[in-house]
Amino acid sequence: MNIKAERSWLMLFFPNCTSMKTFSFLVTSAVLMLLLAAGYTSAYKPVILVHGVLSGPSSFKNLTRFIKKAHPGTEVTAIDLFNNEESTEPMWEQIDGFAKVIQEIMDKSPEGVHLLCYSQGGLICRGVLSKLPNHNVQNFIALSSPLAGQFGVTEMLHEIIPVSGRKLVYLLCYRQFAQMHISICNYWNDPLRRVKYLKFNNFLPLLNGEKAHGKMAEWKKNFLRIKKLVLIGGPDDDVITPWQSSQFGFYNNNETIIEMRKQMFYRKNTFGLKTLDTRGDLIMCTRSGVKHTEWHSNKKVFKKCIQKWFD
Ligand SMILES: *[C@@H]1O[C@H](CO)[C@@H](O)[C@H](O)[C@H]1NC(C)=O
Numbered sequence: 348m349n350i351k352a353e354r355s356w357l358m359l360f361f362p363n364c365t366s367m368k369t370f371s372f373l374v375t376s377a378v379l380m381l382l383l384a385a386g387y388t389s390a391y392k393p394v395i396l397v398h399g400v401l402s403g404p405s406s407f408k409n410l411t412r413f414i415k416k417a418h419p420g421t422e423v424t425a426i427d428l429f430n431n432e433e434s435t436e437p438m439w440e441q442i443d444g445f446a447k448v449i450q451e452i453m454d455k456s457p458e459g460v461h462l463l464c465y466s467q468g469g470l471i472c473r474g475v476l477s478k479l480p481n482h483n484v485q486n487f488i489a490l491s492s493p494l495a496g497q498f499g500v501t502e503m504l505h506e507i508i509p510v511s512g513r514k515l516v517y518l519l520c521y522r523q524f525a526q527m528h529i530s531i532c533n534y535w536n537d538p539l540r541r542v543k544y545l546k547f548n549n550f551l552p553l554l555n556g557e558k559a560h561g562k563m564a565e566w567k568k569n570f571l572r573i574k575k576l577v578l579i580g581g582p583d584d585d586v587i588t589p590w591q592s593s594q595f596g597f598y599n600n601n602e603t604i605i606e607m608r609k610q611m612f613y614r615k616n617t618f619g620l621k622t623l624d625t626r627g628d629l630i631m632c633t634r635s636g637v638k639h640t641e642w643h644s645n646k647k648v649f650k651k652c653i654q655k656w657f658d
């Protein structure tokens with residue numbers, strides 16, 4: 348095709364394009380735009396968001412906006428699964444469901460993805476990261492998650508656990524029926540009922556390696572594929588109890604808070620926490636003045652604790 352023929356062919360589509368100058372300008376701009384678009388999509392890794400209990404993907408509207416504004420072109424997926432009432436389904440079942448969706452996104456993102464999981468979602472994501480052998484999650488952010496368990500029935504949780512007084516909840520939760528039907532019972536950690544917790548809780552003691560099992564080494568290896576673990580929480584949360592659980596601290600049997608590095612699962616490195624810490628890949632970000640339902644919508648939390656890990 349000679350230039351003249353190409354020009355007249357082009358003029359069928361762009362009748363206003365009268366000179367070669369305009370034509371080459373159009374081509375140059377199109378190429379530039381393509382290059383820019385390619386640059387944008389490859390600059391930031393995709394971000395996957397997993398919601399908390401009694402909630403769904405719409406809770407991440409503000410966070411999605413923050414991410415896209417700070418890092419234009421980032422592909423953000425708030426997973427639409429086990430929403431609202433369905434979020435109280437047992438943890439292992441939810442983990443299998445979320446793992447499938449996360450795997451599909453990872454298959455399309457060979458450069459790796461980042462994962463941010465809120466509240467209960469943090470435990471779901473730890474389960475996913477432990478069970479998926481070839482995941483390519485780079486940075487994993489647990490945003491106000493009860494990582495060492497929950498020992499408090501706040502107003503919000505009262506909808507699900509109709510027991511007042513946290514010292515009685517074990518009567519409901521540490522039974523097979525509750526373990527098979529109520530997600531919160533899967534991470535209910537009553538420090539005064541340690542023997543029952545280890546015997547009847549079929550989720551958290553396994554995930555944290557507090558109860559030995561055959562998959563421990565494999566889960567630890569899988570989990571340690573992440574590059575960074577970021578733990579965000581704070582004293583004014585009012586739902587996660589104790590709030591230090593968001594950074595792996597918890598009560599001992601006289602209800603004194605024992606910090607992460609003194610916990611048995613850390614010392615024995617049962618699931619890789621100590622390895623991450625020694626590697627320099629464990630980051631804690633503590634913010635006061637943030638209520639539980641505000642973590643994902645608070646701009647300062649995003650700027651100070653989240654943004655830099657979504658590279
Ligand atoms: C988004 O932020 C605004 C202002 O802080 C807040 O009122 C709203 O509830 C937030 N949306 C969600 C879904 O959390």
Ligand SMILES: *[C@@H]1O[C@H](CO)[C@@H](O)[C@H](O)[C@H]1NC(C)=O
Nearest residue numbers: 598599600601602603604605
């Ligand atoms: C509670 O446990 C802490 C840490 O083990 C200990 O220092 C403290 O003395 C204990 N308090 C009581 C009342 O037993």
